[in-house]
Amino acid sequence: MEIIIQSDSRRASELAARIVAQTVIEKPHAVLGLATGNTPRQLYRNLVRMHRESGLDFSGVTSFNLDEYVGLPPAHPSSFHSYMWAHLFSGINMAKERINIPDGMTTDIPAACRKYEQAVRSAGGVDIQILGIGTNGHIGFNEPTSSLSSRTRIKTLTDESRLEAAGAFGSEDAVPKHVITMGLGTIMDSRMCLLLAFGRKKAAAVALAAEGPVTAMVPASILQMHPRAILVLDEDAASSLKMAHYYRWVSEHKPDWQKY
Numbered sequence: 001m002e003i004i005i006q007s008d009s010r011r012a013s014e015l016a017a018r019i020v021a022q023t024v025i026e027k028p029h030a031v032l033g034l035a036t037g038n039t040p041r042q043l044y045r046n047l048v049r050m051h052r053e054s055g056l057d058f059s060g061v062t063s064f065n066l067d068e069y070v071g072l073p074p075a076h077p078s079s080f081h082s083y084m085w086a087h088l089f090s091g092i093n094m095a096k097e098r099i100n101i102p103d104g105m106t107t108d109i110p111a112a113c114r115k116y117e118q119a120v121r122s123a124g125g126v127d128i129q130i131l132g133i134g135t136n137g138h139i140g141f142n143e144p145t146s147s148l149s150s151r152t153r154i155k156t157l158t159d160e161s162r163l164e165a166a167g168a169f170g171s172e173d174a175v176p177k178h179v180i181t182m183g184l185g186t187i188m189d190s191r192m193c194l195l196l197a198f199g200r201k202k203a204a205a206v207a208l209a210a211e212g213p214v215t216a217m218v219p220a221s222i223l224q225m226h227p228r229a230i231l232v233l234d235e236d237a238a239s240s241l242k243m244a245h246y247y248r249w250v251s252e253h254k255p256d257w258q259k260y
């Protein structure tokens with residue numbers, strides 16, 4: 001794991017945007033794995049700005065979102081479809097037919113999940129997977145005790161996750177109970193994982209994920225087994241890391257060719 005600590009979420013999101021942009025420039029037909037939530041908003045804002053100001057070209061890019069609520073039509077204001085159009089897709093030049101988000105309205109969930117996995121494979125696999133982390137250590141909506149080799153499937157949200165989503169729905173009761181989410185095995189197949197975490201409330205989950213044992217109780221800890229997982233944190237999210245001093249030292253002494 002590479003752990004990069006930045007002074008604040010603005011700098012962290014700028015760095016993450018440079019990593020994504022580098023991938024898209026080097027590989028115009030790159031496949032991006034995308035997350036929703038509060039964390040990647042600034043990253044997406046940066047990508048929109050790079051597209052507008054420097055012509056960062058997304059016309060050949062394909063994307064796969066991590067998850068979607070079951071039973072929510074794409075046009076619902078709290079769906080991840082709506083989120084993605086509001087925060088990214090409406091501001092860049094991705095081709096609509098190359099945007100993939102799980103269909104929360106499908107009548108055959110297992111078949112839709114198999115098809116999603118197949119679509120990721122047919123696209124050549126995910127080059128860079130953007131991730132946030134839940135306070136309980138989830139990535140995607142792989143809640144604690146998810147199989148470490150799980151594939152895209154239906155999951156039942158924990159109370160904790162439903163509470164965290166309550167703001168977007170007006171109340172916890174209104175939050176759907178189920179989601180379709182890429183699995184931990186699906187995420188692990190990506191060529192690079194880029195996890196962002198900001199704020200003190202993420203500090204415990206980040207420390208367990210990066211420095212604790214690999215365990216299904218902290219699904220993000222599986223990233224320790226990934227050959228190219230980068231964690232980009234602000235100071236608060238990094239505040240419980242035992243080896244923070246070392247991570248800073250590594251960043252400061254990177255050879256030029258390794259810098260982002």
Ligand code: F6R
Nearest residue numbers: 035036037038039132133134140
């Ligand atoms: C969303 C997702 C979730 C979030 C996580 C953090 O697509 O997959 O794992 O990344 O719940 O959410 P925020 O960023 O809102 O704290």
